[in-house]
Amino acid sequence: MDSVSPIDWNAVAADLAPIECLADRASLRAKSRDFFWYSPVLNEKLKGVSAELVVCPANEAELIRTLAYCHERRIPVTPRGGGTGNYGQAMPLRGGIVLDLLKLDRFLWLKDGVARVEAGLKLIDLERHSLPQGWELRFHPSTRRTATIGGFIAGGSGGVGSVQFGGLRARGNVLGLRLVTMEAEPQALELRGEEVMPAVHAYGTNGVIVELEMPLARSWPWREIIVSFPDIGGAAAFGNALCEADGIVRKLVTVCDWQSAQYFRPLLSHLKSGQAIALCVVADPSLEAFETLSTAMGGTIVFQRDAAEADDIPPLYEFTWNHTTLWALKADRSITYLQCLFDGPDYLDKIARAVATFGVETPMHLEFTRLNGRVAAFGLQLVRYRNEARLYEIIHWLEANGCPVADPHTYILEDGGMKTVDEAQLAFKRRTDPLGLLNPGKMKAWSPACS
Amino acid sequence: MDSVSPIDWNAVAADLAPIECLADRASLRAKSRDFFWYSPVLNEKLKGVSAELVVCPANEAELIRTLAYCHERRIPVTPRGGGTGNYGQAMPLRGGIVLDLLKLDRFLWLKDGVARVEAGLKLIDLERHSLPQGWELRFHPSTRRTATIGGFIAGGSGGVGSVQFGGLRARGNVLGLRLVTMEAEPQALELRGEEVMPAVHAYGTNGVIVELEMPLARSWPWREIIVSFPDIGGAAAFGNALCEADGIVRKLVTVCDWQSAQYFRPLLSHLKSGQAIALCVVADPSLEAFETLSTAMGGTIVFQRDAAEADDIPPLYEFTWNHTTLWALKADRSITYLQCLFDGPDYLDKIARAVATFGVETPMHLEFTRLNGRVAAFGLQLVRYRNEARLYEIIHWLEANGCPVADPHTYILEDGGMKTVDEAQLAFKRRTDPLGLLNPGKMKAWSPACS
Numbered sequence: 001m002d003s004v005s006p007i008d009w010n011a012v013a014a015d016l017a018p019i020e021c022l023a024d025r026a027s028l029r030a031k032s033r034d035f036f037w038y039s040p041v042l043n044e045k046l047k048g049v050s051a052e053l054v055v056c057p058a059n060e061a062e063l064i065r066t067l068a069y070c071h072e073r074r075i076p077v078t079p080r081g082g083g084t085g086n087y088g089q090a091m092p093l094r095g096g097i098v099l100d101l102l103k104l105d106r107f108l109w110l111k112d113g114v115a116r117v118e119a120g121l122k123l124i125d126l127e128r129h130s131l132p133q134g135w136e137l138r139f140h141p142s143t144r145r146t147a148t149i150g151g152f153i154a155g156g157s158g159g160v161g162s163v164q165f166g167g168l169r170a171r172g173n174v175l176g177l178r179l180v181t182m183e184a185e186p187q188a189l190e191l192r193g194e195e196v197m198p199a200v201h202a203y204g205t206n207g208v209i210v211e212l213e214m215p216l217a218r219s220w221p222w223r224e225i226i227v228s229f230p231d232i233g234g235a236a237a238f239g240n241a242l243c244e245a246d247g248i249v250r251k252l253v254t255v256c257d258w259q260s261a262q263y264f265r266p267l268l269s270h271l272k273s274g275q276a277i278a279l280c281v282v283a284d285p286s287l288e289a290f291e292t293l294s295t296a297m298g299g300t301i302v303f304q305r306d307a308a309e310a311d312d313i314p315p316l317y318e319f320t321w322n323h324t325t326l327w328a329l330k331a332d333r334s335i336t337y338l339q340c341l342f343d344g345p346d347y348l349d350k351i352a353r354a355v356a357t358f359g360v361e362t363p364m365h366l367e368f369t370r371l372n373g374r375v376a377a378f379g380l381q382l383v384r385y386r387n388e389a390r391l392y393e394i395i396h397w398l399e400a401n402g403c404p405v406a407d408p409h410t411y412i413l414e415d416g417g418m419k420t421v422d423e424a425q426l427a428f429k430r431r432t433d434p435l436g437l438l439n440p441g442k443m444k445a446w447s448p449a450c451s
Numbered sequence: 452m453d454s455v456s457p458i459d460w461n462a463v464a465a466d467l468a469p470i471e472c473l474a475d476r477a478s479l480r481a482k483s484r485d486f487f488w489y490s491p492v493l494n495e496k497l498k499g500v501s502a503e504l505v506v507c508p509a510n511e512a513e514l515i516r517t518l519a520y521c522h523e524r525r526i527p528v529t530p531r532g533g534g535t536g537n538y539g540q541a542m543p544l545r546g547g548i549v550l551d552l553l554k555l556d557r558f559l560w561l562k563d564g565v566a567r568v569e570a571g572l573k574l575i576d577l578e579r580h581s582l583p584q585g586w587e588l589r590f591h592p593s594t595r596r597t598a599t600i601g602g603f604i605a606g607g608s609g610g611v612g613s614v615q616f617g618g619l620r621a622r623g624n625v626l627g628l629r630l631v632t633m634e635a636e637p638q639a640l641e642l643r644g645e646e647v648m649p650a651v652h653a654y655g656t657n658g659v660i661v662e663l664e665m666p667l668a669r670s671w672p673w674r675e676i677i678v679s680f681p682d683i684g685g686a687a688a689f690g691n692a693l694c695e696a697d698g699i700v701r702k703l704v705t706v707c708d709w710q711s712a713q714y715f716r717p718l719l720s721h722l723k724s725g726q727a728i729a730l731c732v733v734a735d736p737s738l739e740a741f742e743t744l745s746t747a748m749g750g751t752i753v754f755q756r757d758a759a760e761a762d763d764i765p766p767l768y769e770f771t772w773n774h775t776t777l778w779a780l781k782a783d784r785s786i787t788y789l790q791c792l793f794d795g796p797d798y799l800d801k802i803a804r805a806v807a808t809f810g811v812e813t814p815m816h817l818e819f820t821r822l823n824g825r826v827a828a829f830g831l832q833l834v835r836y837r838n839e840a841r842l843y844e845i846i847h848w849l850e851a852n853g854c855p856v857a858d859p860h861t862y863i864l865e866d867g868g869m870k871t872v873d874e875a876q877l878a879f880k881r882r883t884d885p886l887g888l889l890n891p892g893k894m895k896a897w898s899p900a901c902s
Contacts, residue, residue: 245824
């Protein structure tokens with residue numbers, strides 16, 4: 001069958017039976033989209049994207065059968081987890097099949113702090129298994145309740161806990177993965193250690209991740225705390241001091257100015273209008289030292305809760321990382337955001353300069369992290385969007401002022417965080433997807449000539 | 452009774468009955484000494500120091516009775532834990548009574564990662580209680596098997612685990628302490644948070660610590676590993692890279708050149724003659740990443756063991772921190788050591804310059820640590836001692852080259868790590884020991900006029 005011939009998708013579904021296939025409009029739409037609409041640029045480019053068929057393999061054998069079938073017929077296949085990406089990572093640019101991996105959700109084993117799980121397992125379900133044994137994820141995106149572990153590894157980078165353990169690219173944060181290739185006879189490859197890197201944050205372009213071996217962290221009793229500060233400078237200085245306090249165990253240090261925090265509707269009754277805040281998750285035994293430090297730095301604790309406590313306010317992490325933008329978008333669809341890195345010995349000065357330069361045009365939102373053993377902050381500033389030209393003016397100013405931007409307004413792998421072609425990633429794709437059928441259109445360096 | 456009148460120590464013991472008192476020569480000698488003989492300078496000055504009586508209260512009531520009695524008779528009292536100090540911290544310079552606190556050894560409670568214990572509890576016994584509940588000390592000196600928690604707080608600073616949690620001075624690493632004052636009616640004070648600081652590393656000069664509230668760390672399954680490197684530069688670079696690898700969980704990173712390592716008799720069959728080594732304690736789930744990193748940096752793993760495994764080789768931590776010097780002293784009594792800090796963005800260069808300048812005269816020994824959120828290394832170099840003048844030449848070179856020295860050749864509090872008078876410590880002593888009877892002769896800033 002030639003790749004340009006029209007495909008009879010009912011026949012494909014029939015051929016794949018008993019593998020579950022979805023072809024109704026609602027499913028096709030739901031499973032073809034992610035949170036790309038955070039970006040007005042991507043919204044314009046991707047809003048029409050749709051798969052022709054959603055295939056939901058229940059196990060590796062069904063997955064292999066699906067891939068072999070698609071390889072033979074040259075059908076593009078885009079793997080998908082929870083669909084919580086922000087740059088169209090799992091959106092099928094060339095149509096074809098979306099491979100829904102949510103049924104591959106087995107928790108395989110946990111031993112000495114290492115968990116082996118299937119890729120479609122949701123993060124929250126992974127922890128449902130591990131927490132009773134005293135282990136938790138080292139870090140997770142703010143979409144912990146809906147994202148899958150495979151989706152996080154293939155499309156994410158860090159999150160809640162990175163202030164302690166760094167991100168996915170830090171050595172030792174992914175121990176192994178099992179990945180199925182897109183070939184006439186799909187192979188299941190077991191990768192370990194550094195070998196996993198080409199498949200991490202590759203959007204599933206170079207293989208379908210089916211299992212992961214993740215090192216966990218010992219779980220702590222955590223407290224959620226919000227501290228209010230008169231201004232963003234004070235809140236950022238506190239975030240830095242908290243991260244430099246080696247004796248205080250913390251999992252999350254997020255700082256927002258009032259321009260960002262004003263959108264946190266469920267929190268508003270606790271916040272002081274006009275003030276900046278630090279949203280923190282701190283270990284119980286560190287609570288007193290945390291309080292002393294926040295008071296010493298001019299902060300006022302305005303909210304405090306046992307992280308395990310359930311009430312009508314969502315978990316604090318659902319106001320941080322990419323959720324911060326979501327709260328703003330709920331109130332004002334014209335808002336978008338940035339992703340930049342404030343790093344180096346003068347990183348607090350860089351933050352201050354960005355605030356002074358753009359003011360209310362880019363409401364400040366900082367996520368403190370550990371990066372190569374040092375404290376740094378990601379800037380996930382909101383942007384009161386005017387047009388694409390102005391957006392890139394801001395981006396260029398940041399880059400010119402020593403703050404590298406991981407552009408969240410592109411679906412192209414290399415134009416996002418990495419900027420350059422990842423040769424290892426490309427070489428790996430040549431081996432695992434010689435026809436370029438996996439998530440086509442995302443890896444710029446790829447062309448049929450590559451194979 | 453006047454303080455210069457001769458004291459009848461048998462009568463004192465009789466007065467204090469039924470509180471246990473020891474007056475035999477062997478006990479007086481054993482309980483009046485610590486590891487001051489690490490330093491030839493201190494050895495000369497302190498070798499004749501002895502108490503007249505050792506008093507061993509079994510509880511706080513007996514302790515208070517002892518202090519009130521000594522206050523009335525102006526008898527100097529020097530509190531003592533396991534006697535594992537290196538600078539005569541617990542040696543009774545003015546004679547009098549040594550207060551042996553080993554009977555105050557109750558483990559009071561453990562809740563949400565915080566342990567409340569009596570000061571005389573040995574570190575190993577504290578962990579015997581806490582480990583089954585999943586908690587361990589955040590850091591401990593290499594004398595874990597003999598030191599008490601009170602002695603560590605009063606005379607120590609950091610140790611095995613500081614590479615993760617910093618030291619005792621880092622905010623949040625001591626939550627509270629109970630301390631008895633030296634007054635006519637001794638008071639038990641409860642100090643919390645920052646209030647504890649004047650009593651930390653004060654050698655018991657401003658109160659007798661009777662209870663401590665310590666924040667613990669979640670325990671991990673640990674592995675002990677030794678990696679061999681062709682030279683000290685490679686080993687130090689590895690130590691730094693390991694500490695900068697946010698995804699590798701480590702508790703101990705010690706680096707020794709061959710000049711230091713050659714004295715580790717029980718390890719010698721595993722070591723490569725002439726090579727530098729890194730002695731590491733790493734969490735089980737980080738083992739693979741550790742191996743990859745060590746290989747990538749030119750290292751060879753020469754020893755590996757489950758930290759919980761018992762065999763004829765002592766725990767690896769007993770070759771690190773101040774134990775490193777002990778192994779050398781067992782072979783060569785002319786050796787002594789230094790304590791300096793290699794810090795700042797160029798700290799590896801500082802280490803290289805010290806090595807190049809002093810070579811085999813100061814066999815290199817590094818303890819990596821976290822300090823205010825950054826990676827740094829303490830230099831606990833051995834010194835092939837010639838004379839005091841040369842020793843201070845080396846010290847002055849280090850200080851002139853940006854490596855502050857915490858002089859381990861003085862028993863004076865202010866001449867050790869701090870260099871300046873700690874006003875808070877002094878002010879606290881005015882309140883808790885107005886007659887200056889506690890461990891007299893250690894706090895230089897103190898004079899009777901102070902009271």
